[in-house]
Amino acid sequence: MFLGRVVGRLWASRQAAGLAGRKLLLVRPETAAGGEAARLVVAVDGLAAGPGDRVIVAHGSRVRDLTVGVDVADKDIVIGIVDGHHLDAGGADSVGSVDRRR
Amino acid sequence: MILARVIGEVWATRRDPRLARAKLLVVRPHAIYEPAFATRHLVATDDVDAGVGDDVVICLGAPARASLGSDDTPVDAAVLGVVDRVELSAEAQTAPGAAPGIRRALGVPDGAGHARGEPASSARRGPSGEGSGTL
Numbered sequence: 001m002f003l004g005r006v007v008g009r010l011w012a013s014r015q016a017a018g019l020a021g022r023k024l025l026l027v028r029p030e031t032a033a034g035g036e037a038a039r040l041v042v043a044v045d046g047l048a049a050g051p052g053d054r055v056i057v058a059h060g061s062r063v064r065d066l067t068v069g070v071d072v073a074d075k076d077i078v079i080g081i082v083d084g085h086h087l088d089a090g091g092a093d094s095v096g097s098v099d100r101r102r
Numbered sequence: 103m104i105l106a107r108v109i110g111e112v113w114a115t116r117r118d119p120r121l122a123r124a125k126l127l128v129v130r131p132h133a134i135y136e137p138a139f140a141t142r143h144l145v146a147t148d149d150v151d152a153g154v155g156d157d158v159v160i161c162l163g164a165p166a167r168a169s170l171g172s173d174d175t176p177v178d179a180a181v182l183g184v185v186d187r188v189e190l191s192a193e194a195q196t197a198p199g200a201a202p203g204i205r206r207a208l209g210v211p212d213g214a215g216h217a218r219g220e221p222a223s224s225a226r227r228g229p230s231g232e233g234s235g236t237l
Contacts, residue, residue, distance in 0.1 A: 001145035001179055003112065003128065029141040037141055046176075047116050056114060056126070056145050058178045060163065066176040067118060079176050080117035080126070087110035087128060088154045 001058045003082065004029040006051050010042055018073025025049060025078060027057055043076040044068050056080035103182065104144075104160040106131045108152050112145055120175045127152060127181060129160060146179040157185040 004027040012019070023045040029037040043057050046067040058079045064070070067077050110128035124147040131139050144160065147170060152158050158181045160166075166180035167173045 001126075001177060002141045002143065003145055004141075031142040039140065046118060056112065056117070058176055060178050062164065062167065062173065063176040063178055066120070066174060077176065079121065080112075080114035083113045083115050085110055085112040085128060086154075088108075 001056050001079070002029050003085070004041065004043075004055055004057055005036070006049055006053045006055055006078075007040070008051055016073045018071055022068070022072060022074070024074075025051075025055075027055060027076075027078070029057075030054075041076050042074065043078050044072055044074045046077050046079055047081055049078050049081050054082040054085075056082060104131050104162070105185065105188070106144065106146075106158055106160050108154050108156045108158055108181075109143070110154060118176050121147075121177065124148075124170070124175070124177070127158075129158060129181070131160070132157075144179050146181050147175075147177050148181045150181055150184055152181050152184050157188070159183045159185060 006025050007028045008026040010024040010026055012024075025043050025045050027041045027043045029039070029041060031037060041057060043055075044064075049055050055078045057076050059076050061075055063077050063079070064072055064075050067079060106129040108127050109130050112126040112128055114126065127146055127148045129144050129146050130142065131144065146160050147166070149169060150158075160179055161169070161182050162179050164173065165182075166177055167175050169180045169182055170177070
């Protein structure tokens with residue numbers, strides 16, 4: 001799983017049947033130092049998350065089967081909405097706060 | 103499996119009900135895995151009572167679910183063990199990207215050109231300001 005922030009929603013009028021009726025969220029993964037990754041992930045909302053929420057996203061077909069159903073065409077699923085988290089300052093520093101991929 | 107350091111905890115009231123009892127940790131995979139983890143962190147369930155500052159072994163996927171007792175928990179990463187000691191070859195210790203935190207926290211003898219050894223007694227809660235840079 002990873003931590004990310006919901007930065008928006010996504011709608012598509014033409015889409016695969018496996019996405020019909022599913023709420024799609026744009027999630028920007030966080031780096032461990034509290035920064036943000038460069039790429040976005042489109043995740044299916046298994047709870048009731050919305051823009052601005054910090055969420056936990058899990059990946060995989062089994063996770064999908066257990067949460068939103070076997071017929072969904074996405075393997076990134078929001079499984080938790082974060083109330084708070086504590087990061088050890090030293091540990092976070094040593095992750096490298098600069099994302100070199102940007 | 104992946105060697106990682108626990109750097110934090112996460113709390114989430116609204117979560118999948120099958121995760122209700124799971125403790126969630128934020129872990130940082132050691133530098134040797136860095137290219138594979140764009141987020142530089144993972145959230146993993148913890149069944150072995152690891153704490154912030156511990157080096158741990160993580161596994162991903164189906165084995166992670168199996169470690170929780172069944173395959174019916176929607177998670178993809180779990181802490182399987184807390185690392186007591188790691189031995190690295192001199193070559194591995196001095197290679198760019200080698201996990202500096204492992205040497206520091208676990209008191210493995212320093213390789214050439216490194217002077218970061220600390221007594222093992224301070225291993226569990228290492229001070230900040232160490233082990234930085236290679237990521």
